[in-house]
Amino acid sequence: MAENQEIKESLQESLQQVITLLDKQHLIEDLVHKQEQDAPKQELLETLVHKQNLAVLQSKLDLLHPADVAYILEALPLEQRLDVWELVKAERDGEILLEVSDAVRQTLIADMDSDELLAAAEQLDTDELADLAPDLPKDVLQDLLESLDTQNRERLQSALAYPDDAVGALMDFDIVTIREDISLEVALRYLRRIGTLPDHTDKLFVVDRHDILRGVLPLKRLVVKDLDLGVSEVMTADPVVFNPEDLADDASKAFERYDLVTAPVVDANNKLVGRLTVDAVMDFIREEAESDMLSMAGLREEEDLFSSVWKSVQNRWAWLAVNLVTALIASRVIGMFEGSIEKVVALAALMPIVAGIGGNSGNQTTTMIVRGLALGQIASHNMQSLLKKELGVSLLNGLIWGGVLGFIAFMLYHNTTLSVLMTAAMTLNLLLAAVMGVMIPLVMTKFGRDPAVGSSVLITAVTDSGGFFIFLGLATVFLT
Amino acid sequence: MAENQEIKESLQESLQQVITLLDKQHLIEDLVHKQEQDAPKQELLETLVHKQNLAVLQSKLDLLHPADVAYILEALPLEQRLDVWELVKAERDGEILLEVSDAVRQTLIADMDSDELLAAAEQLDTDELADLAPDLPKDVLQDLLESLDTQNRERLQSALAYPDDAVGALMDFDIVTIREDISLEVALRYLRRIGTLPDHTDKLFVVDRHDILRGVLPLKRLVVKDLDLGVSEVMTADPVVFNPEDLADDASKAFERYDLVTAPVVDANNKLVGRLTVDAVMDFIREEAESDMLSMAGLREEEDLFSSVWKSVQNRWAWLAVNLVTALIASRVIGMFEGSIEKVVALAALMPIVAGIGGNSGNQTTTMIVRGLALGQIASHNMQSLLKKELGVSLLNGLIWGGVLGFIAFMLYHNTTLSVLMTAAMTLNLLLAAVMGVMIPLVMTKFGRDPAVGSSVLITAVTDSGGFFIFLGLATVFLT
Numbered sequence: 001m002a003e004n005q006e007i008k009e010s011l012q013e014s015l016q017q018v019i020t021l022l023d024k025q026h027l028i029e030d031l032v033h034k035q036e037q038d039a040p041k042q043e044l045l046e047t048l049v050h051k052q053n054l055a056v057l058q059s060k061l062d063l064l065h066p067a068d069v070a071y072i073l074e075a076l077p078l079e080q081r082l083d084v085w086e087l088v089k090a091e092r093d094g095e096i097l098l099e100v101s102d103a104v105r106q107t108l109i110a111d112m113d114s115d116e117l118l119a120a121a122e123q124l125d126t127d128e129l130a131d132l133a134p135d136l137p138k139d140v141l142q143d144l145l146e147s148l149d150t151q152n153r154e155r156l157q158s159a160l161a162y163p164d165d166a167v168g169a170l171m172d173f174d175i176v177t178i179r180e181d182i183s184l185e186v187a188l189r190y191l192r193r194i195g196t197l198p199d200h201t202d203k204l205f206v207v208d209r210h211d212i213l214r215g216v217l218p219l220k221r222l223v224v225k226d227l228d229l230g231v232s233e234v235m236t237a238d239p240v241v242f243n244p245e246d247l248a249d250d251a252s253k254a255f256e257r258y259d260l261v262t263a264p265v266v267d268a269n270n271k272l273v274g275r276l277t278v279d280a281v282m283d284f285i286r287e288e289a290e291s292d293m294l295s296m297a298g299l300r301e302e303e304d305l306f307s308s309v310w311k312s313v314q315n316r317w318a319w320l321a322v323n324l325v326t327a328l329i330a331s332r333v334i335g336m337f338e339g340s341i342e343k344v345v346a347l348a349a350l351m352p353i354v355a356g357i358g359g360n361s362g363n364q365t366t367t368m369i370v371r372g373l374a375l376g377q378i379a380s381h382n383m384q385s386l387l388k389k390e391l392g393v394s395l396l397n398g399l400i401w402g403g404v405l406g407f408i409a410f411m412l413y414h415n416t417t418l419s420v421l422m423t424a425a426m427t428l429n430l431l432l433a434a435v436m437g438v439m440i441p442l443v444m445t446k447f448g449r450d451p452a453v454g455s456s457v458l459i460t461a462v463t464d465s466g467g468f469f470i471f472l473g474l475a476t477v478f479l480t
Numbered sequence: 481m482a483e484n485q486e487i488k489e490s491l492q493e494s495l496q497q498v499i500t501l502l503d504k505q506h507l508i509e510d511l512v513h514k515q516e517q518d519a520p521k522q523e524l525l526e527t528l529v530h531k532q533n534l535a536v537l538q539s540k541l542d543l544l545h546p547a548d549v550a551y552i553l554e555a556l557p558l559e560q561r562l563d564v565w566e567l568v569k570a571e572r573d574g575e576i577l578l579e580v581s582d583a584v585r586q587t588l589i590a591d592m593d594s595d596e597l598l599a600a601a602e603q604l605d606t607d608e609l610a611d612l613a614p615d616l617p618k619d620v621l622q623d624l625l626e627s628l629d630t631q632n633r634e635r636l637q638s639a640l641a642y643p644d645d646a647v648g649a650l651m652d653f654d655i656v657t658i659r660e661d662i663s664l665e666v667a668l669r670y671l672r673r674i675g676t677l678p679d680h681t682d683k684l685f686v687v688d689r690h691d692i693l694r695g696v697l698p699l700k701r702l703v704v705k706d707l708d709l710g711v712s713e714v715m716t717a718d719p720v721v722f723n724p725e726d727l728a729d730d731a732s733k734a735f736e737r738y739d740l741v742t743a744p745v746v747d748a749n750n751k752l753v754g755r756l757t758v759d760a761v762m763d764f765i766r767e768e769a770e771s772d773m774l775s776m777a778g779l780r781e782e783e784d785l786f787s788s789v790w791k792s793v794q795n796r797w798a799w800l801a802v803n804l805v806t807a808l809i810a811s812r813v814i815g816m817f818e819g820s821i822e823k824v825v826a827l828a829a830l831m832p833i834v835a836g837i838g839g840n841s842g843n844q845t846t847t848m849i850v851r852g853l854a855l856g857q858i859a860s861h862n863m864q865s866l867l868k869k870e871l872g873v874s875l876l877n878g879l880i881w882g883g884v885l886g887f888i889a890f891m892l893y894h895n896t897t898l899s900v901l902m903t904a905a906m907t908l909n910l911l912l913a914a915v916m917g918v919m920i921p922l923v924m925t926k927f928g929r930d931p932a933v934g935s936s937v938l939i940t941a942v943t944d945s946g947g948f949f950i951f952l953g954l955a956t957v958f959l960t
Contacts, residue, residue: 067737075857077865188703197700199739202682219699220677223668256766257547259679259759261741278758279739285762286736289769290851296773299844305852306865309872316844316873317880323840324881327833328888334829335892341821341828348821348828349814352835352944353807360803360937364779364796371770372785377555385557385786392789393796400797401804408808412815457840464832 058087066092070099073108077306082111093120098128103304105135114140118147126152127172127274130159158244167251168244170284171265171274174198177207178231180214185227187217200277202261206235213264213272215239241266242276248284253376255281292374295453298322319457326461330355333465337472340480346413347475350422353405355467358429361397362459365390365437370451373441387438394434398427417479425471429463432470436462538567546572550579553588557786562591573600578608583784585615594620598627606632607652607754610639638724647731648724650764651745651754654678657687658711660694665707667697680757682741686715693744693752695719721746722756728764733856735761772854775933778802799937806941810835813945817952820960826893827955830902833885835947838909841877842939845870845917850931853921867918874914878907897959905951909943912950916942 061069061084069088073081073096085108088096093112097105097120109117117140121129126148133141133156145153155173162168176197178187187204191197204222206215215235225234240258242251242265254260255278265274298319303312334341334351341347369386372378378386406423410416440458441451541549541564549568553561553576565588568576573592577585577600589597597620601609606628613621613636625633635653642648656677658667667684671677684702686695695715705714720738722731722745734740735758745754778799783792814821814831821827849866852858858866886903890896920938921931 065738071737071856074855075859075862077862191703192706195704197704200682200741201700202680202741219703220681222703223671223699224675224677226672256759256762257551258545261680261682261758278741278762279736282736282758282762282765285765285769289765289773292769293773293776293851294847296776296847298840299847303848305848305857306862306869309869309876312869312873313876316841317877319844320837320840320877320881323837324833324884327836330836331829331833334832335826338825338829342825345818345822346815348831349811349818351828352814352832352948353804353811355832356807356810356940356944357800357803360778360800361796364799367774367776367779368783368785371773375554376551377785379555382555382557382786389786389789389792393792396789396793397796397800401800404804460836464836468832 057084058089061088062092066095067099069096070104073100074104074304078107078308081107081306085111090116090119091123094123094128094132097132098124101304102135103307105132107304109135109137114143118143122147125172125174126155127159127174129156130169133160162244165248166244167242167246167248167265167276168274170248170251170280171242171244171276172280173274174201175205175264175272175275176201177205177211177272178217179208180206180230180232180235182231183227184222184225184229184231184234187222187231188227200262200279203239205264205272205275206231207272211271213241213266213270216264239264241270243267244273248281249288251276252281252285252288292452295450296370296456298454298457319454322454322457323461326457326464329461330464330468333468334472337468337476340472340476343480344418344475346409346415346418347472350409350418351468351471354422354425354429354471355464357401357426358433358463358467359460361394361430362433362437362463363456365393365434366441366455366459369438369441370455373445373451378442383438383442387435390434390438391431394430395427398430399423402426402430418475421471421474421478425467425474428470429467432466433459433463436466537564538569541568542572546575547579549576550584553580554584554784558587558788561587561786565591570596570599571603574603574608574612577612578604581784582615583787585612587784589615589617594623598623602627605652605654606635607639607654609636610649613640642724645728646724647722647726647728647745647756648754650728650731650760651722651724651756652760653754654681655685655744655752655755656681657685657691657752658697659688660686660710660712660715662711663707664702664705664709664711664714667702667711668707680742680759683719685744685752685755686711687752691751693721693746693750696744719744721750723747724753728761729768731756732761732765732768772932775930776850776936778934778937799934802934802937803941806937806944809941810944810948813948814952817948817956820952820956823960824898824955826889826895826898827952830889830898831948831951834902834905834909834951835944837881837906838913838943838947839940841874841910842913842917842943843936845873845914846921846935846939849918849921850935853925853931858922863918863922867915870914870918871911874910875907878910879903882906882910898955901951901954901958905947905954908950909947912946913939913943916946 061072064072069092073084076084081104093116097108100108112120114137117136121132121136121140121144124132129144133144136144145156148156159169159171176191176194178190182190201219203216203218205213206217207213215232215237216239217231217235221234240254240260240263242254242263244265244267251263255263255276260278262275262277264272265276267273299315303315307315337347368390369378372386402423402425405426406419409422410419413419437459440462441455444451444453444455541552544552549572553564556564561584573596577588580588592600594617597616601612601616601620601624604612609624613624616624625636628636639649639651656671656674658670662670681699683696683698685693686697687693695712695717696719697711697715701714720734720740720743722734722743724745724747731743735743735756740758742755742757744752745756747753779795783795787795817827849858852866882903882905885906886899889902890899893899917939920942921935924931924933924935
């Protein structure tokens, strides 16, 4: 009984949190409101607060869109997340698992047994299964493959064979095809026989008897053109197409440039193998942007907001270790000049300024270059003018801010040589920051690495050690 | 003549660069290829290289999609950019100006006179004009407003009245409406009379005689359902709708969650005023992601890759100045302990390690929090468990890495007290980094500021000054 009491309390806490989330999230409120036109939403929320029982929470969850349930699960700490997960109807498990982030998905899957997982997976389309498969235990995946028919098993295996960043991993198989030698009237009659079209269908794919793509027929043309016209007269014969091997990043740029909603995916022989939709592309863009932001700080995306302390430490330790090494190098650079610091202790107080501002300026340069690389705007032909510009900016900043700092140093220590050294060291370190800020991302790209990952840590390492060396070196020569 | 020669040389350089860009960008090549099926693309490029004259470049540019011309303009240094811009057909100026980034647009507009600008603007729809208007000179904007009819002038003025981050600023007016009391057959006959539908039309908006929204009719339902059915029987009566005042960020999340292609925008009385399309939303997401990335490094988006040195200095000086102040404060913290450093000079070499690793760890925490805030996953109810988690991560990291550093310090300086101090200072500074890493973005949000802007500079400021103070303070008490 005591245990039951505990479960009840834990559930009440979950409920409270779900209500807070619902309250915060206007979109969800509106949705709930829309689906229960009779009960004003304030009243609905109050009912929830007062009754606070399992059945009510469950029925509310059942009304929500899978993406909204996913949002709630992501915003809950682990324990409450699993409580809510228990309440979600089994037949919706699959769609919800698709919507949550990778890290949260792992926590949910860890809580399910093989039968539940298999049941969830069996509700999904092949392309959706491909998204879920990497997170499934090996034996469940094996059972799943055996349960599929030949066509779907082949599709799933080929989708799993493409890397995450290829069009083949993003495409789906919800394609509706027609022949080019029929009239629009016949095409429309055919569609009425099918009775329903997949989500996002904005065009039909026109193929010959061997599934070779001949063109695409936008629905918005189908509904306005004369019914007697032939499909081949109305279709676009040279649509934008992708290959499964194309980079998803290039495809997403094409979707943005040419404002696409869906596009056919064809193999090397121009045979239609699938389609790419704007929602898959949009998810990809959002994930890329997030992972860029996280990786610049040395984080991977496998950590969710409520990952365990131990998991978070594992996620973050790699870059902290790199940082430890770079900090040790910087420390040894200072160690080389301990004699000078003992003589002029003001050097110890001033040296972090030179290093810090160099790091900030270098990060600005690196960020501009990483962005230019991501947009495909940087090539060998314009590297020289880029470097010239960044050196110009650094020279100007070095003289201005170095001058200001030299002045402040003079006010503090009344030593003219020290203050001139300060200005010179600042300018030199900013020039170093400019050169390395341009070079580091370019070299990383050259060696096939993502320039966003850790370039910030590397540039800071250079400007720290470089700044200490330049400033203390100059001081040792001219001051001591 | 000498001047002509110079122009010619400059143009040849531009041409070379455009060719390099075309060559690099497979998508564009494919496009050119598609539109000139006869000439293999390699041959096409060679023709360009050999002839190298104005007319060829011009005709090639005319074949490109406006978005591709925009891409080329963005990747060219200013001088060559303006050369190419001169060659673009005047009647395409408007569409191309819409596609380029804000910074590049300003350079192009600065090169055009009032008549050219007015001519370019007159090719655009009202919603497109609204995007361009803020960059136009005041007198051109005035002339433009006078040239519009009443409906379009009102639309433009109302679109300009909404802030950049509101749905009202993103929506367009390409809406096709039908009545609910007609049959699908009548609806289709009406569409055939119109003859063409706006881009991205995936649904028709169903309104009553007062333009009050009654529902939406997806085209993919229109083409599969029985023609005798009434619009009201087939339409979705409770679609996702937006108000012009809604935040574009919320709308973009709704587009992602509910996989929308277009959605109606209605006023407070549910009267249809416009529509939001997925391409506008996708552009918004991309711009937000870029501006987040730039602003974390203290950059604004008004700088393009080839902005002048002076413009870049202006763009970057604000955060460098903030950094200067924070570096000075850290320097004064060190200054307080100059006496201790004179006695134990090893402190000068070790102190940047404590500060640096604190900064790195604090940035990891801040990045997680900024992301959680952006996804709407952080609220008062889960702040406590977040802080607990981050403190746990820091404690563990501090003991592990602080221990390693303490050991290294002992190897270097053979001083047990110093190495214990090192471990203690590291742990304390990482705990400080965790608290401030959580608090800084939350406080910035509380005061209505974007937590991405400069939170990195602020957390580094705290961990620098804090790290120096903790380490040198402990050393002064226990070591000197």
